[in-house]
Amino acid sequence: MKLNLTRPLVVFDLETTGLDLVRDRIIQLSYIKVMPDGEERRENLLVNPGKAIPQEVTELTGISNDDVKDAPTFKEIAPKLNEKMKDCDFAGYNSNHFDIPMLAEEFLRAGIDFDFSKCRLIDAQTIFHKMERRNLAAAYKFFCGRKMEDDFTAHRADEDTEATYRVLMAELDMYAPGVQ
Secondary structure (H helix, E strand, O other), X not given: OOOOOOOOEEEXXXXXXXXXXXXXXXXXXXXXXXXXXXXXXXXXXEOEOOOOOOHHHHHHHOOOHHHHOOOOEHHHHHHHHHHHHOOOEEEEOOHHHHHHHHHHHHHHHOOOOOOHHHOOEEEHHHHHHHHOOOOHHHHHHHHXXXXXXXXXXXXXXXXXXXXXXXXXXXXXXXXXXXXX
C-alpha cells in the first residue's frame, strides 16, 4: 500500500545513552523522509552525547564511545535537523512515548523550540496494539487455544480469575518448562 501524504513524513528511530529524558542523550538518529511524491531521503547520524555511553548500551546497540568521539553534538546538528524536519509529520515505533519526547528535549537543550504539536505523530506500536489485541481474551486464545467466550462470561471477576489462572499456567508451560 502506498502512503497518501500531503506533507513529508519522517520515519525515525533514536539510540540513546539511556531512557531518562532529562539525563540521557541521543547517540544515533536515523530517519527516512518520505516526500508526498514518494521520493525518499535517508540519513543516519552518529551523535556525540557529551557523556560516556554506558557499557550495557554499547552491548545493546554496538555503539561505543570511540564511535561517537568525533561525531558532532546534537546542538551542532540541531539547526540543520530543524530545517529538514520542519513542516513534517513523524512516525516511529514506540515513538510517541519515547523518541518524540527525547527528540523534543534535545531540541530544547540546543535552544530550538521545535513545535511537535503542529505535527501528526504516527506510532506503529500503538497501531499494532490496537489491531492485535493484547487483552485477557487474546491471551486466553493464544495460550489456551480456545475462545474465552466459549468457556467464560466476560467481565465477571470469578471467571476472569479462572481464565487468568489458566493463561498463567499455560505461560509457565510455554516459557519456563520445569519451573513451578
